[in-house]
Amino acid sequence: MKIFQEGDRVHLMDHKGRQYSLTLKPGETFQYSGEIIPHDELIGKSDGSLVSFSRGKAMLALYPTLSEYTLKMPRGAQVLYPKDLAIICMWADVYPGARVFEAGIGSGALTLALLRAVGERGQVVSYEIRDDFANIALKNIARYHGATPNFTLHKRDAYEGILEEGQEGQPWFDRVILDLPEPWRVVTHAATALRLGGMYLSFVPTIPQVMKTVEAIQDSGQFGESETFETLYRTWNIKGRSVRPDHRMIAHSGFITVARKVEKGMWNNHPLHSDPDLEKE
Ligand code: SAH
Numbered sequence: 332m333k334i335f336q337e338g339d340r341v342h343l344m345d346h347k348g349r350q351y352s353l354t355l356k357p358g359e360t361f362q363y364s365g366e367i368i369p370h371d372e373l374i375g376k377s378d379g380s381l382v383s384f385s386r387g388k389a390m391l392a393l394y395p396t397l398s399e400y401t402l403k404m405p406r407g408a409q410v411l412y413p414k415d416l417a418i419i420c421m422w423a424d425v426y427p428g429a430r431v432f433e434a435g436i437g438s439g440a441l442t443l444a445l446l447r448a449v450g451e452r453g454q455v456v457s458y459e460i461r462d463d464f465a466n467i468a469l470k471n472i473a474r475y476h477g478a479t480p481n482f483t484l485h486k487r488d489a490y491e492g493i494l495e496e497g498q499e500g501q502p503w504f505d506r507v508i509l510d511l512p513e514p515w516r517v518v519t520h521a522a523t524a525l526r527l528g529g530m531y532l533s534f535v536p537t538i539p540q541v542m543k544t545v546e547a548i549q550d551s552g553q554f555g556e557s558e559t560f561e562t563l564y565r566t567w568n569i570k571g572r573s574v575r576p577d578h579r580m581i582a583h584s585g586f587i588t589v590a591r592k593v594e595k596g597m598w599n600n601h602p603l604h605s606d607p608d609l610e611k612e
Pocket of ligand 1 (some may be wrong): 488
């Protein structure tokens, strides 16, 4: 059983599935629509308990899942949605023990997903240019994780280079994951920072950004064929005979491009690089 303790981040969920987050402190109360519940009533209860407010309103008390936590945590920059975080971890193949470079940190949602995927033996290094975002992200990460000795944040501009190196200047990173406006300006740095077989992934909201990024990947000659895709996550309403997609969805977040660092030579002037669509004309 997971039991709520002082200092824990807990979500209360109402009958419509709306969530409210609070950090448990003895002596404090949580207020909702004129009703209250003392934090002391939550401390000692199990994750998943039904709890009652002062005038009888019932809510569920839950430890937030990582996706619920990222959606409710304070934001500076727009966070990546859980649907994208999930697919990023799989498509960039972020594994326990991996060394991952990330820029920028934004509100820290991607960082949290990466820290979970690399585990205690892995390392995450983030670059961020804005102090205000960095501070929000650091608080969000600390509240979720406590101490994170395997995480380092630098106030650095990723367009200027990735400085970490292994022994004798060898590439140090297994994965480079970018969520910033001009990832094409990081592609050659990523090629230098990644070990052979390492993976590059970037997320951008528009197609002109994708085109510049893929062009930079192809021009570098250091990556295998890249793949670009988007994810559409559509939830369904299932009640009695009303079984249909929900009316609303987030129809657009962004495009993900993935490429693998490989030995030079294979892709330069390779027939696959000519444009079959243009040749037909
Ligand atoms: N993935 C983050 C959101 C990132 S928003 C999350 O899930 O919370 C994009 C971030 O990139 C912003 O914080 C912005 O300040 C930062 N940024 C923009 N250009 C940068 C650069 N050249 N180097 C490092 N960070 C940069």
